[in-house]
Amino acid sequence: MGPVFFGFGILLLVLQTTTFHLLPSWLGRPDLLFLLLCFIIIYFETGPGLILTLLLGMLVDVFSGVHLGLHSLAYLLLFLVLRTMVRNLAIQGSLHQIPLVIAGFLATTSFVHLLATLLAPENPVLWNWPLLLQNIIILGIVCLPFFQLCQGLMTLLDKRPPMIWMPFRRHPPNRFKV
Amino acid sequence: MKKRGKRARQARNLLVFGFVAALLVIIIFTSLGRKEFNVFHKLGLEVVGVAQAVSTGIGGYFGGIWTDYRELINVREENRRLREELRQHKAATSQYREAVATNVRLKKLLELRESLPDPTITARVIGRDSSLWFKTITIDRGSSDGVERGMPVVTVEGVVGQVINTSPNYAKVLLANDPNSAIDVIVQKNRVQGIVRGDSDGFTLHYVLRTSDVAEGDHVITSGLGGVFPKGLPVGQVSEVVRARRGMFQSIQVEPAANFSRLEHLIIIMKKSSLAE
Numbered sequence: 001m002g003p004v005f006f007g008f009g010i011l012l013l014v015l016q017t018t019t020f021h022l023l024p025s026w027l028g029r030p031d032l033l034f035l036l037l038c039f040i041i042i043y044f045e046t047g048p049g050l051i052l053t054l055l056l057g058m059l060v061d062v063f064s065g066v067h068l069g070l071h072s073l074a075y076l077l078l079f080l081v082l083r084t085m086v087r088n089l090a091i092q093g094s095l096h097q098i099p100l101v102i103a104g105f106l107a108t109t110s111f112v113h114l115l116a117t118l119l120a121p122e123n124p125v126l127w128n129w130p131l132l133l134q135n136i137i138i139l140g141i142v143c144l145p146f147f148q149l150c151q152g153l154m155t156l157l158d159k160r161p162p163m164i165w166m167p168f169r170r171h172p173p174n175r176f177k178v
Numbered sequence: 179m180k181k182r183g184k185r186a187r188q189a190r191n192l193l194v195f196g197f198v199a200a201l202l203v204i205i206i207f208t209s210l211g212r213k214e215f216n217v218f219h220k221l222g223l224e225v226v227g228v229a230q231a232v233s234t235g236i237g238g239y240f241g242g243i244w245t246d247y248r249e250l251i252n253v254r255e256e257n258r259r260l261r262e263e264l265r266q267h268k269a270a271t272s273q274y275r276e277a278v279a280t281n282v283r284l285k286k287l288l289e290l291r292e293s294l295p296d297p298t299i300t301a302r303v304i305g306r307d308s309s310l311w312f313k314t315i316t317i318d319r320g321s322s323d324g325v326e327r328g329m330p331v332v333t334v335e336g337v338v339g340q341v342i343n344t345s346p347n348y349a350k351v352l353l354a355n356d357p358n359s360a361i362d363v364i365v366q367k368n369r370v371q372g373i374v375r376g377d378s379d380g381f382t383l384h385y386v387l388r389t390s391d392v393a394e395g396d397h398v399i400t401s402g403l404g405g406v407f408p409k410g411l412p413v414g415q416v417s418e419v420v421r422a423r424r425g426m427f428q429s430i431q432v433e434p435a436a437n438f439s440r441l442e443h444l445i446i447i448m449k450k451s452s453l454a455e
Contacts, residue, residue: 013308014305016308017305017306017307017308017316018304018305018306020308021306021308021439029308031308033308060309062343062350063305063307063308063314063316063350064307064308064309064312064314065307065309065311065312065314066312066314066342066352066356066358071309109310109311112309112310112311113310113311116311116312120357120358123357123358123360123375124357125311125312125357126357126377128310131310132310135310
């Protein structure tokens with residue numbers, strides 16, 4: 001499941017960096033990769049979830065920003081905070097995920113902003129409230145449908161037939177054994 | 179008695195029919211060779227004419243419906259054909275327009291390339307930074323093409339930024355409107371020096387003394403100092419000047435010469451930079 005979601009993450013990153021800028025600025029650009037990251041943190045097992053989070057963070061570092069490692073670190077922090085919150089929350093439903101995602105987004109962007117300012121204090125990054133609020137609203141709207149889509153993908157992957165066509169799949173020694 | 183009555187009736191009928199037939203024969207023969215209607219002709223025409231009119235009207239009505247229906251089918255077919263033709267023509271026009279625009283843009287790029295002292299290489303923008311705080315782009319040229327960290331990137335309109343990371347086939351460019359970018363510039367009219375930094379909307383020109391004469395509309399160009407950008411490249415135009423009561427420097431906003439939201443083809447100046455080391 002992990003590789004598929006990693007591929008999905010790459011697809012979202014490509015979409016975000018190549019086509020989303022064509023959308024009118026008043027409509028905003030949804031950070032779907034961040035939503036995917038939140039989904040992975042909430043629904044995946046700790047090990048695969050952490051690995052995927054770091055891999056995606058590294059990828060984002062390549063295509064975004066100036067300081068490498070910034071997003072990886074921010075996403076790692078997001079993983080720790082969000083995971084702890086999800087585990088300790090009494091409510092386990094779909095609606096509570098919206099404030100979780102929004103809180104996570106605010107925390108991550110603030111952390112990236114803070115770290116970027118600390119790493120280059122001579123070049124302060126301007127805090128942009130309107131843009132931030134626009135992103136938060138978009139995330140709030142898109143969150144649940146996107147999570148539904150990811151759940152669907154997860155269910156589909158769980159139900160898939162065994163991949164007998166895979167060339168490197170190990171066959172049992174006795175193929176005729178029932 | 180009965181038989182006699184029947185005969186009398188037959189005789190009467192014969193008389194009436196004979197009279198009418200004789201009258202008709204007389205009328206026909208009297209009108210033979212004439213060109214004008216007589217009373218009977220006119221009467222006939224009036225009566226039949228009304229019927230004809232009504233009949234023609236009804237026939238015309240239904241015939242019209244049928245013709246309309248048939249024509250509607252044809253019109254629908256024709257409409258579809260014309261729409262298809264229009265779509266094709268529009269697509270062709272759009273392609274021609276795009277080709278002309280690309281041609282003009284590439285011609286300008288070529289002119290700029292030839293005017294630059296250092297060797298250059300053209301690149302295409304393939305990706306944009308999607309984060310909130312940073313402004314970078316990805317281009318389709320990398321270290322295998324000779325692109326190195328620190329090389330300046332320009333376009334026909336002016337300065338775009340500089341290369342900050344490379345891989346064999348791709349490179350990341352820090353745009354000049356990113357807060358981490360700083361370019362040494364001069365105001366073209368009076369050679370006042372300053373440093374342009376990126377902010378969210380455009381550029382801010384720093385370190386220009388309050389006594390310096392800088393006004394809206396002044397052109398800002400690269401100074402050549404700093405060793406990254408060649409001298410004289412357009413950076414932007416002064417859009418706002420604020421002289422505060424206190425402080426040594428003016429607050430100057432600069433409208434970028436390059437349109438950062440519409441970058442497509444760029445020129446990388448293959449100049450060794452201090453950043454490369």
